[in-house]
Amino acid sequence: MRVSLLFIPLLLVHIPIVAHADAIHDAAKEGDVAAITAALDAGAGVDESDGHATPLFLAVRGGHFAAAKLLVERGADVNATPDPRLGSALMPALAKRRIDLINLLLDAGANPNSDRGGQSALHVAVTLSCLDCVKALVEAGADVNAKTKDGKTPLHLAKLKGQREVADYLLSHGVVLPTPAPISMKLASADVEKGRTYFTRVCAGCHHADPQGGNKTGPNLWSVVGRDKASMAGISYSDTLLAWEGVWTYEDLNKYLFGPMLTTPGVKMEIPGVPDETERVNLIAYLRTLSDKPIPLP
Ligand code: HEC
Known part of the structure; x- marks a missing residue:
């Protein structure tokens, strides 16, 4: 085969880099500190991605502390995220509940608010029921009020999963529970018809509102104003609603x-709610009419 002289230098330069890239990823997966050092010394990039992950990510995912530490010391970017679906190296450290790796990364400047698939590292820690991971992240500055794409806070997830210790820790470390202003005095001037339309559009998929309707995903709402909370037979209510x-x-x-x-974390009604006051007042005024004998207006 004839290879033009022109290409020889290119081949010489190109082949070793590819070989070292593979070598460093294999070495990181195995936690082989000597092989990682050799690959780096031979010129492999410390943050080079294998298409999805950096050597640091692979070392962490393999649970290899010494290898991860070496890579951090050799200047690895602890926040590198070549593939957003995998997230940064913090994600496999959390998945393995490896507090030593989590602290190594956080101490080296890993972003405690990094996210993957629309949820933050703190959501991941709560979902894994790892109190130590939650503490490490919060101490490093994680936002305890962060919301997932669909509006779930870490406290909501903790309560829904019955993790009392995690919930208490979050509550004593900056969780803010919003309290809407009182609305009772606005009910008399509410637009009940608008409330009915809103209910049909947003709530009726989960709630019957007539006396014979029975339950759907959510409890029947006939006579709900003045009714004991969480009292419909046949509904498996959340601990949050049962305790209220x-x-x-x-x-x-x-x-x-x-x-x-947000206001009653841990409820099984995982909807964004009705933050607009006028819409909420109209809706509550409509709920009042779901009764043979509506409770008097204040
Ligand atoms: C995706 C389904 C779903 C939607 C949509 C929904 N709910 Fe619910 N609702 C539930 C579930 C499930 C519960 C029980 C919650 C729990 O146990 O934490 C519930 C509980 C309630 C309760 C407490 C009833 C009781 O028996 O104590 C009220 C009041 C209520 N919903 C009103 C509404 C209104 C008003 C809307 C529209 C803005 C709405 N819901 C939309 C599923 C839903």
């Missing part, structure tokens, strides 16, 4: 419907 004492008052409905996952 008393009957449904206008102000309790105001609080709940504002943003169920």
Whole structure:
């Protein structure tokens, strides 16, 4: 075969880099510190991606602390995210609940708010029920009020999963529970018809509102104003709703419907809620009419 002289230098330069790239990824997967050092010394890029992951990501995913530490010391970018579906090296450290790796990365400047697939590292830690991971992230500055793409906070997930310790920790480290302003005095001037239209569009998919309707995904809402909370037979209510004492008052409905996952974390009604006050007032005024004998307006 004839190879033009022109290409020989190119081949010489090109082949070793490819070989070292493969070598460093294989070495990182195996946690082979000597082989990683050799590959780096031979010129492999410390952050070179194998198409999805950096050597640091692979070392962490393999659970190899010494290899991960070496790569960090050799200047690896702890926030590199060549593939957003995999996230940064923090994600496999969390998945393995490896607090040593998590701290190594955070101490080297890993972003405690990095995310993957629309949820933050803190959401991942809560989903994994890892209190130590949650603490490490919060101490490094993770936002305890972060929301997933569909509006779930870490506290909501913790409560829904019955993780009391995680929930208490989050509550004492900066969680803000919004409290909507009182609305009772605005009910008399509400537009009940608009409330009915809103209900049909947003709520009726999960709730029957007539006395004979029975339950759907959510409990029947006939006579809900003045009814004991979480009291319909046949519904498996959340601990949050079961623990909330008393009957449904206008102000309790105001609080709940504002943003169920924000104001009453842990509820099974995982909808964004009705943050607009006028819409919420109209809706509550309509809920009041679902009764043979509506409770008097305040
Ligand atoms: C995706 C389904 C779904 C949608 C949409 C939905 N809900 Fe619910 N709702 C539920 C579930 C499930 C529960 C029980 C929650 C729990 O146990 O935490 C519930 C509970 C309730 C309760 C408490 C009832 C009781 O028996 O204590 C009220 C009030 C309520 N929903 C009103 C509404 C209103 C008003 C809307 C429209 C803005 C709405 N819901 C939209 C599923 C839904």
